[in-house]
Amino acid sequence: MAGFETDAPGTTQLLMGNEAIARGALEAGIGFAAAYPGTPSSEILGSLAPVAEKMGMYAEWSINEMVAMEAAAGAALFGIRALAAMKQNGTQVVIDFLGNLVMRGLGGGGLVLVSCDDPSAHSSSNEQDTRPVAKWLDIPLLEPGDFQEAKDMTKWLFDLAEEIDNICILRSVTRIAHARGNVKLGELPKREHRVSQRPPVFRGMPPHAGLHQKLARAQEKFESSPFNCYVGPDKAELLIITGGSCWLHSQEAVKALGVEDRVGILKLGTLWPLPEKFVESHLGKSEKVLVVEEIDPFIEQNVMELVANLPLTGPHPTFYGKRSGHINAYGELNPDMVIKAIASILDVSYAPREAEYAKKADEATRGYVPPRRTGFCPGCPHRATFWAMKNALRLDGREGFVTGDIGCYAMAGGPTGFFQTRTIYCMGASAGIANGLGQLWRFGLEKPILAVCGDSTFFHATIPALINGIWNDSNFTLVVLDNSATAMTGFQPHPGTGMTAMGERTHVISIEAICRSLGARVEICDPFDLKNTTAKLVELVAEGGGAKVIIMRHECELVRARREIPPYRVHVDPEICVGAACGCDRLCTRVFLCPGLIWDEKAGKAKIDEVICAGCGVCVDICPQRAIIKEAA
């Protein structure tokens, strides 16, 4: 299969939504792309970076979303088309910059922000909706309803951005970003990127008034955009208004119910500003309107606002949607939910499958699926770190409070991290929160405070909080979980890895050198050495005093496993394991919870799942009978 960058205009390729967006950017002739990885956006830059050199462009993983957005805007200032990609959390971070950018314009090059939302927060700490940001900041926003549109909209947004001299946003969601569909490719422009040699000139319009004029020009274009369409009868019993992946759900629902002659679908791709004339021209098709969209009632409220301004003689349909309770007010939608809403409004019955289906499916598959909870991978250094942390804090005895952050270790609030982390907010918040907690000793807080962050998170947003802690002598210990990877999003390089997005060797930014230069006491442990790691943690939390740093350094198991065979062959000696009679109450499989270590119900003893075990050997040190044996592989 050809890559998404293949120079074969007119052919059709099966592309992931994020690849389609990357393709659209290539077809638009971008010269610059920057991003910070975040699900579900990561594959946009992940696709562009490996081909960047070949395509004559530049791509980077930036230290965080703010820098990615600003760097892309910097490129646009001198006439280079630039793209920034991030998940919704990142967009929240860059709002301050965007709010100022829109007041000044771009300078020359088109600038597009791709913001990928994660309805139901499958891989996120929240499910914030990007669309209200566009309305709030006066930024045109499009949302693709399929994979072809993901490409075509991206390409077109660069034209629009340049024409109106304003950043534009492409909103995508998980089911577009991570699903695959057919995309007919367009031309790849043959041009070398040359900067304009004249510095950018910003026109002298009062900024906010000028911005509104830009939006009005965008709206005018949206009125006749091919990204908006109507499908259905001239007169319908129900008009669905939808956009994004809900366009696919709505089509499927109407088809499943067999109500194609009764229900029309108005699909919108240009969501902000709303193409009011276009929408108004279809509102008369039905007395009833159902708005189908994910997360916030963005289309719903804007269409209602439009209707409220129509003359009394105009269409005033009854609205169904999030406000009426027919569509969930939060979370991801699916065709079933849309079917239920339509069936309820039209009073038709629909039984997609027998009521007992879920139960039967569960029973039929149960024997084939190992009972496994959400948790760290076998061999994950985080398991060892949190084990040592748990033991250290239990020994310390003051019920130490651990603030969490964003990464695989966000799971440490659950059984796999022995319930160690107690807060989770945004990137960098662990150390920030710890700054406050670390001052509460003066009001009687006697618990030691620890903040955990990953290596990528350390660079992303933790450094200012650490500096603050050292400056203001806040009493906390920063635990940097350095697995030398941005593991949760797919092992993208970061400042500590000595590698750039385009695969070039570069400076290694040393976490310990940064911390030491700030004057912090810095300790470095290998968490697989449970004994020393525990002892060092006990010592640090007992010491008190201002902010200090302990770096837990052990490479992500998934990165290691790509390169070499496991370090050990591990097995449980059934002669030494005494099972339930041990008195350990199954520490190995009840508490430690590595998926590679399982309980053999028949034998009543622990055993290694050889298929799953990563051979890290950490469990050898937790068995009180020393029944787990490791041998060099």
Next chain:
Amino acid sequence: MVVEIKGSKQLFEEVIGGELCILCGACAGSCPYLVPYKGRIALLDNCTLLEGQCYQYCPRTYIDMDAVSQKIFGMRLNEDEIGVVRDVFLARSADPEIRGKGQDGGTVTTLLSVALAEGLIDGAVVSKMSEDKTPSGFIARNKEELLQSSGNSYEPSPVLEALNRLPKDSDEKLGIVGVPCQVMAVAKMKTYPPRNRVNIDNVKLVIGLFCGWSLADGFHRFLQENLDLSQVVKFDIPHHPGHTFDVYTKSGVKSFELDDIRKFINPACSYCWDMTSEFADISVGSGRTAFRGWNTVIVRTEAGAELLDIAKRKGALETQPIPEESITNLKRASLNKKRRALDSIIEKTGDRNDLLYLGISRSFADKLLG
């Protein structure tokens, strides 16, 4: 009588929450969850077992004294002030090196040394102090290692943790030195032999120490604030005429007012009724003021008598009779401890019929309470 066994949850509720824990270490070392650390038992994870050896062997959970006495002495509980006595006398080591390092006469170190040399035991579960004078249990297998352990820290040492940590298939013959609560825990283990741990029948010798009280972790912090603990060589409470707690350092002696030290006595010790380690093979205490540099020795069992005979025959131990007056004083002190303990227990429970862990007969309790 069947004694109810509960789990670690109840151990924490009843013993640790009830401020009865004396940090003997009996609950630790046999599971991955309970760890003695800086003057308390830390719980590393929740254990869901409904019955645990931690609860069973704790000397502050219920003890059927008659059953334990039956196991150790082949008879119901002896109700004398200082328990079963085959012989009582004064002793000290004939070895000046041991005398110099021991707390009083070096009798315990000498007895263990003889037992090791004669092959009666292969290892002795004893206590030693770390660089910062935190005591913990270890297994001494020769005289040099024994000498590392001599001397009293006055802080509880969880020596039984070291016993519990021994591999269960070890066939080493063992001696144990402990204070009365630890001797009691070993007696419970002998009465109800543990499963999946080192065979308790391997414990061939239990030497019990006389004990009035031990000091809680606050004492350790007090010392840390007042001295460089790494320079300390010995702690001592000299009898009359002093009322001091003396700390011998490499550069001299530093004395603290005993009353300042008593503040740190572990409150749990007030519920202890055994001063002389009544379930040991041999009990050893100080010779008190009248016989400084000597130990008071009580021989209780046949095993104890055999070891004493060998030690005397080998010339390792010098002995002399103990005056009747000293025995009377010892018995009075021991009886007073029993009475104070019963008073404290009843004050805590508010019920003369609820003696917490102490499974003694009603009539014996009434006799003591007067």
